[in-house]
Amino acid sequence: MATNDEWLKKVREEIIEPDLPIIDPHHHLWDFPGSRYMLDELNADTQNTGHNIVATVFVECTAMYRAEGPEHLKPVGETEFVNGIAAQSASGLYGKMRACAGIVGFADLALGAAVDEVLEAHIAAAPQRFRGIRHASAFDDSPEVRPSHTNPPPGLFGMPKFREGFARLAKYGLSFDAWLYHHQIPELTELARAFPETPIILDHFGGPLGIGKHAGRRSEIFAQWMTDIVELSECPNVVAKIGGINMAVNGFDWHKRDIPPTSDELVAATQDYYLHTIDAFGPDRCMFESNFPVDKLSCSAPVLWNAFKKIAAGFDAGEKAALFHDTAKRVYRLG
Numbered sequence: 552m553a554t555n556d557e558w559l560k561k562v563r564e565e566i567i568e569p570d571l572p573i574i575d576p577h578h579h580l581w582d583f584p585g586s587r588y589m590l591d592e593l594n595a596d597t598q599n600t601g602h603n604i605v606a607t608v609f610v611e612c613t614a615m616y617r618a619e620g621p622e623h624l625k626p627v628g629e630t631e632f633v634n635g636i637a638a639q640s641a642s643g644l645y646g647k648m649r650a651c652a653g654i655v656g657f658a659d660l661a662l663g664a665a666v667d668e669v670l671e672a673h674i675a676a677a678p679q680r681f682r683g684i685r686h687a688s689a690f691d692d693s694p695e696v697r698p699s700h701t702n703p704p705p706g707l708f709g710m711p712k713f714r715e716g717f718a719r720l721a722k723y724g725l726s727f728d729a730w731l732y733h734h735q736i737p738e739l740t741e742l743a744r745a746f747p748e749t750p751i752i753l754d755h756f757g758g759p760l761g762i763g764k765h766a767g768r769r770s771e772i773f774a775q776w777m778t779d780i781v782e783l784s785e786c787p788n789v790v791a792k793i794g795g796i797n798m799a800v801n802g803f804d805w806h807k808r809d810i811p812p813t814s815d816e817l818v819a820a821t822q823d824y825y826l827h828t829i830d831a832f833g834p835d836r837c838m839f840e841s842n843f844p845v846d847k848l849s850c851s852a853p854v855l856w857n858a859f860k861k862i863a864a865g866f867d868a869g870e871k872a873a874l875f876h877d878t879a880k881r882v883y884r885l886g
Contacts, residue, residue, distance in 0.1 A: 563853075564853060566600070566601035572875065574606045575597065575839075576607070577840035577842050580614055594645055596851075597852070608651070611629060623668070627672045630673045633651050659701075660686045660713050661713045665716075667719055670723050684720060684727055687730040692705075695764075696762060706738070708739060709742075720746075726749070728752045731757060732759075732760055733776050747787070749788060753790070755795030755796060755798075755840075756791070756795070760800055776824075784828075793824070793839055794839055794842050795842035797848075797850055798845055813854065814861055817858040818858050834874050837874055
């Protein structure tokens, strides 16, 4: 994904609460043709922003899969790659921030019990950092809405072979990151109820859509989303990442503007998603996430974290610590 750094620089803000410790629990790394987001770029969007981001968690994005070997083991190449980046960061030569302190990879859970081989390979590739699996299930029948990069079928979470593979996560002490669209949240709730021993992390508010057939229906979709979020929050094994709502699919169209949004504009447009989710789950089950560089299409890192801090302004110090740092540290078991 190409980002317009000159466009993002059109909005500059004074950093709010610069000393507040932050763990960013959701970002990617990649080196795709025409799009590069590696350690240098990550450092520019973390420890060089003025915000006190002390560590991060990497989440799978099909980067650096193995070119050879069995198809089901190719995603292990991504974990090998990211663990190397994490080792670079841990050397201290690139600053105090610890990149990729936790790693979430991909394994095809539809392999059923045979997924054990893949899970064991991921753990062996990053024994100190590998924390979980994301098998994205985002699917919508609107032609304008792209499915997840995993090209999932509809109803993935209810398929017997997927559930057979999902059941293996608890054996290895692994969590599950869920990336889906808003109308699929009830499917995740059913999955969470069926596997109460497996920690599940809801990514990006459950993907409230705002394009295709969903355009112009924000109030209607939000009302149902609120209900679905409350029902999901009743599953004690589920926590929520709050962020990732500035993507093109969310329909705010920030990326189409001549000037990027300010933190105040982000807050005005999106804070109801944050506050409702925090109200449903509680601060100790929520964590602010950047979703960079995907959300960088719409806003800069300094502006985004300022928006988060403005949204959290009404919470006390302990609640802020949970939202920005402690929940992520606990859920991803970061030392």
